[in-house]
Amino acid sequence: MTEGIDRQLPSPAPAVVPETEPFWAATAEGRLLLPRCAACATVIWYPKGICPECGSLDIGWVEASGEGEVYTFTVSRRGEGAYLDAGPFVLAYVELDEGPRVMTNIVGCSPESVRIGLRVRAVFDDTGQGSALVRFAPVER
Amino acid sequence: MSIRGQAFIAGAYEHPRRKIPDRSVAQIHAEVAVGALADAGLSFSDVDAYFTVDQTGLGAITLAEYLGLKVSYIDSTLTGGSSYLVHVGHAAAAIAAGKCNVALITLGGHVRPAPGVGRAPGVGTPHGPFEEVYGVTTVNNYALAARRHMYEFGTTSEQLAEVKVAASHHAQYNPDALLPNVVTVEEVLASPLVADPLHRLDSCVMTDGGGALVVVSPAVAKTLDRTCVKVLGQGEAPKHTMNGRVDVTYTGAVWSGPMAFAEAGVTVADVDYASIYDSFTITVIETIEDLGFCEKGRGGDFVLDGGLISPTGRLPFNTDGGGLCNNHPVNQGGMTKVIEAVRQLRGEARPEVQVPDCEIALAHGSGGRISSRMGSSTLVLGREDA
Numbered sequence: 001m002t003e004g005i006d007r008q009l010p011s012p013a014p015a016v017v018p019e020t021e022p023f024w025a026a027t028a029e030g031r032l033l034l035p036r037c038a039a040c041a042t043v044i045w046y047p048k049g050i051c052p053e054c055g056s057l058d059i060g061w062v063e064a065s066g067e068g069e070v071y072t073f074t075v076s077r078r079g080e081g082a083y084l085d086a087g088p089f090v091l092a093y094v095e096l097d098e099g100p101r102v103m104t105n106i107v108g109c110s111p112e113s114v115r116i117g118l119r120v121r122a123v124f125d126d127t128g129q130g131s132a133l134v135r136f137a138p139v140e141r
Numbered sequence: 142m143s144i145r146g147q148a149f150i151a152g153a154y155e156h157p158r159r160k161i162p163d164r165s166v167a168q169i170h171a172e173v174a175v176g177a178l179a180d181a182g183l184s185f186s187d188v189d190a191y192f193t194v195d196q197t198g199l200g201a202i203t204l205a206e207y208l209g210l211k212v213s214y215i216d217s218t219l220t221g222g223s224s225y226l227v228h229v230g231h232a233a234a235a236i237a238a239g240k241c242n243v244a245l246i247t248l249g250g251h252v253r254p255a256p257g258v259g260r261a262p263g264v265g266t267p268h269g270p271f272e273e274v275y276g277v278t279t280v281n282n283y284a285l286a287a288r289r290h291m292y293e294f295g296t297t298s299e300q301l302a303e304v305k306v307a308a309s310h311h312a313q314y315n316p317d318a319l320l321p322n323v324v325t326v327e328e329v330l331a332s333p334l335v336a337d338p339l340h341r342l343d344s345c346v347m348t349d350g351g352g353a354l355v356v357v358s359p360a361v362a363k364t365l366d367r368t369c370v371k372v373l374g375q376g377e378a379p380k381h382t383m384n385g386r387v388d389v390t391y392t393g394a395v396w397s398g399p400m401a402f403a404e405a406g407v408t409v410a411d412v413d414y415a416s417i418y419d420s421f422t423i424t425v426i427e428t429i430e431d432l433g434f435c436e437k438g439r440g441g442d443f444v445l446d447g448g449l450i451s452p453t454g455r456l457p458f459n460t461d462g463g464g465l466c467n468n469h470p471v472n473q474g475g476m477t478k479v480i481e482a483v484r485q486l487r488g489e490a491r492p493e494v495q496v497p498d499c500e501i502a503l504a505h506g507s508g509g510r511i512s513s514r515m516g517s518s519t520l521v522l523g524r525e526d527a
Contacts, residue, residue, distance in 0.1 A: 045385030100385025
C-alpha cells in the first residue's frame with residue numbers, strides 16, 4: 001500500500017502566456033493565487049482575463065488557502081504524453097475551500113487510499129521552467 | 142420557426158470497413174458520399190449544401206472542392222462526436238429557411254494517432270495549461286464522472302457493464318461490427334482497468350471509417366422512390382466547467398433533450414428506439430437519465446435485466462452494436478448514431494434487432510469530454526408518415 005507515496009510524477013511545464021503569468025509565477029514560490037473579479041468579486045477558475053459571471057475585464061488576484069477536498073478521482077493506469085511511462089497515478093478534481101473545482105493529481109499517499117471527501121492541501125512540484133504544478137496531498141491529522 | 146417536418150433524411154450510408162489504411166481521408170469522404178447519394182437516388186449535381194467538420198483548416202471548402210460540389214450553403218460546425226446530429230439540425234433549418242434543398246453530410250478518416258504521440262501540454266487552448274499537465278486523457282476524464290456517479294447514486298460497475306453486454310448482444314447480428322462477440326458482465330469486469338472504475342470493455346472501439354447522410358426538402362423527398370425519414374426536432378447544447386462549478390454527474394443532454402422533444406412534439410414515452418452515444422458505458426447511463434428515460438441517478442437500474450436489448454427491452458438502443466462494439470469512426474460516433482436510427486425507422490435494421498413498428502426514434506450525440514467540456518445534440522426522427 002505504500003507504492004506511490006514517494007514516487008515523483010512527471011511535471012511537464014505548462015504553456016504560460018501574459019494572461020496567466022502571475023498565476024504560474026506564484027506557483028514557483030509555493031503560493032496558489034486565484035483570479036477574482038474586481039467588479040463582482042467572483043472567484044474565477046480557470047485563470048483568465050474575463051469574469052465569466054459579469055463580463056468584466058478587470059481581474060485581480062487573491063491568495064488561496066491551498067486547502068480543499070476531493071470531489072472525484074480516478075486511478076489512471078494508462079498515461080499519454082509526458083505520463084506515458086508514469087505508472088498508475090491519481091487524476092482528480094479538488095474542490096477548493098474558495099469554491100472552484102480544479103483538475104489536479106493527488107500525491108503523498110497510496111492511490112488506494114484516496115476517497116471522495118478526503119481533505120487535501122496544495123503541494124507544488126517544480127517544472128524547472130519558472131512554474132510549479134499544483135498538486136494536492138492529504139492533510140495530516 | 143420549427144424544423145418539424147421541414148426536412149427528410151433520404152440517404153444514409155455507413156462505410157463497411159473499420160480499418161482503411163489504403164485510402165486517404167478525402168477518399169473515405171468520397172466513398173461515403175457516393176454511398177449516401179446512391180441510397181437516396183440522387184447525384185452530386187443535386188447537392189446544394191455541404192456539411193462536414195473542419196479537418197483541414199478551411200472548413201468544408203477543401204472537401205467541397207475534392208468532391209466537385211457547387212453549393213450555396215456550407216457548415217463546418219465541430220462539436221466533437223455530436224457534430225453530425227448538429228449538422229442534421231442545421232441542414233433542416235437551412236432547408237426550412239429556403240437556403241437549400243439537398244444537403245450532404247459526410248464523415249471520414251482514420252482514428253487519431255496512437256497515445257503518446259507528442260503534444261505540448263495545453264498549447265493553443267486557454268484551459269489546457271490547467272488540465273493537460275496533470276495527465277488528463279479521454280478515458281480518465283470519463284472515469285472522473287463514473288466515480289462521482291457511483292458516489293452520489295450508488296451506481297455499480299456491474300450496472301455499467303450491462304450497457305456493454307447489451308451492445309454486444311446487438312453486435313453479434315452485424316457482420317461489419319469490429320467486436321461481434323457477445324460478452325458477459327463478468328468478462329467486462331475481468332478486463333483490465335484503464336482508469337478505475339472504467340475497464341477496457343467499458344470503452345468504445347477505435348476505428349477508421351465514416352458515414353454520410355443526405356437531408357432533403359419535403360418537395361425533393363416526394364420525388365424519390367426511397368423511403369425517407371422525417372426530421373421532427375433537434376436540440377444542441379454545449380456544457381463546460383461553468384467557472385469552476387463543474388458537475389460531472391450530468392451531460393448537456395439535460396438541455397438538448399427537452400429542446401428536441403419540444404420541437405418534435407413528442408415525449409420519451411413515444412420513443413420506440415434510441416441511438417445513445419456510447420463513448421463509454423457511463424456516457425449511456427448519464428445520458429438516458431438526462432434525456433428523461435428514467436429518474437436522475439437511476440440509470441444503473443434502468444439498464445438491468447436487458448433493459449437496453451432490442452426488441453424486448455425497456456429502451457432498445459444501439460442495435461448496430463454502437464460505438465462499444467460496432468464502429469466509432471474517427472472517434473466521432475454521432476454519424477453512426479443517426480444512420481442506425483434511420484435504419485430502424487425504415488425497417489432495415491438487422492432482423493434480429495429490428496424494433497417492430499418503429500415510428501419514433503431518437504439519436505443522441507456527445508462530443509469532447511464528459512467531465513470538462515462537451516457538445517450534446519439530440520435528434521428526434523419519425524417515420525416518413527409520422
